[in-house]
Amino acid sequence: MSARALRAEGARGGTGAGGADDAVLAYRARLADLLQGPPKARARLVEEIGDGFADTVAALRGAGWETADAVRRAEREFGTPEELAPGCQRELTIAQARHTARAVALTAPLLLACWYPLRNADPARDGWLPHLAQWLALGLAGVAAVAALGAVWALGSTGRVSRWLPVPRGLPGAVGWLGTTASGAMAGSALALTLVAALATHWPLVALAGLASAACHAWVASSARACRRCARLPAPA
Amino acid sequence: MKADAVRGHLDGLLLAVLEQGPLHGYAIITAVQRRSGGALDLRTGTIYPALNRLERQGLLSSDWESIGERRRRCYQLTDAGRAALAGKRADWRAFTSAIGAVLDPATPGNATPGNAT
Numbered sequence: 001m002s003a004r005a006l007r008a009e010g011a012r013g014g015t016g017a018g019g020a021d022d023a024v025l026a027y028r029a030r031l032a033d034l035l036q037g038p039p040k041a042r043a044r045l046v047e048e049i050g051d052g053f054a055d056t057v058a059a060l061r062g063a064g065w066e067t068a069d070a071v072r073r074a075e076r077e078f079g080t081p082e083e084l085a086p087g088c089q090r091e092l093t094i095a096q097a098r099h100t101a102r103a104v105a106l107t108a109p110l111l112l113a114c115w116y117p118l119r120n121a122d123p124a125r126d127g128w129l130p131h132l133a134q135w136l137a138l139g140l141a142g143v144a145a146v147a148a149l150g151a152v153w154a155l156g157s158t159g160r161v162s163r164w165l166p167v168p169r170g171l172p173g174a175v176g177w178l179g180t181t182a183s184g185a186m187a188g189s190a191l192a193l194t195l196v197a198a199l200a201t202h203w204p205l206v207a208l209a210g211l212a213s214a215a216c217h218a219w220v221a222s223s224a225r226a227c228r229r230c231a232r233l234p235a236p237a
Numbered sequence: 238m239k240a241d242a243v244r245g246h247l248d249g250l251l252l253a254v255l256e257q258g259p260l261h262g263y264a265i266i267t268a269v270q271r272r273s274g275g276a277l278d279l280r281t282g283t284i285y286p287a288l289n290r291l292e293r294q295g296l297l298s299s300d301w302e303s304i305g306e307r308r309r310r311c312y313q314l315t316d317a318g319r320a321a322l323a324g325k326r327a328d329w330r331a332f333t334s335a336i337g338a339v340l341d342p343a344t345p346g347n348a349t350p351g352n353a354t
Contacts, residue, residue, distance in 0.1 A: 079280030
């Protein structure tokens with residue numbers, strides 16, 4: 001549930017169980033407002049923490065505390081959203097970096113596959129432009145291949161390997177820029193493929209490759225942007 | 238016990254309370270508090286990102302389960318988690334033995350680690 005929906009539900013009085021429900025919804029909304037990352041991972045973390053806070057309030061009310069006092073005491077024991085956010089953000093930033101790295105690792109091989117019909121395209125007209133486009137696409141495919149290797153390394157180092165080797169603090173930012181570079185290569189490749197498609201005799205295949213390249217660019221670029229944004233947020237010392 | 242001191246051992250504490258079987262987040266919090274007699278000064282909400290991290294590292298697995306009328310995310314140890322817990326226990330025993338031998342050499346059982354047999 002989004003932060004806006006949580007606030008709206010809180011304003012309506014939650015599930016009708018009174019002030020405690022409102023306080024829990026407000027707590028969840030405050031936490032959701034402070035966090036950025038992959039929507040599914042963020043929603044899961046907010047839901048789990050909201051449930052834990054609700055349980056803490058309920059336990060205190062069960063022990064005889066008034067609702068307002070129980071909520072205050074629960075925030076002190078459990079931690080305020082502002083206190084919990086940096087630790088949560090660190091995990092969400094790593095989750096976003098893994099998301100971006102996965103997108104790069106999956107799409108870069110597709111870009112290499114897109115280059116194949118371009119290499120074999122037979123430009124209908126002679127001239128330097130189709131050949132330049134072919135060489136440009138080859139170079140960009142090389143960039144994407146290097147980015148894919150970097151993405152696989154990032155996935156490995158943020159997974160099980162991090163039991164022994166802590167994830168470097170700058171890694172999510174580096175993955176964000178890696179994704180941006182790969183998405184730039186994909187955009188250039190899409191342009192080159194479109195150009196060659198216009199000149200090639202077997203243009204449908206090349207045009208299809210161009211479309212695939214553009215779609216990959218859109219996916220990777222948005223994920224990389226989100227990753228860079230997360231990497232700029234404060235993390236625990 | 239200060240929060241900073243606890244933080245360094247949080248992973249071990251979480252793995253240890255999950256040794257008996259799967260638990261959801263709040264049950265893990267109450268288990269840690271019960272076992273420690275409430276002596277650990279810890280913002281209990283901080284366990285949730287720690288559980289996420291342990292899951293990412295492959296030491297825990299988790300799934301949504303219906304408990305009563307509510308849906309809860311329950312965590313359980315993986316084989317790697319059990320191995321990690323055994324390692325943390327061994328490290329802790331070696332550490333307390335070494336520190337104990339220095340701080341309180343007269344107490345039986347606090348033998349110097351290098352001389353222990």
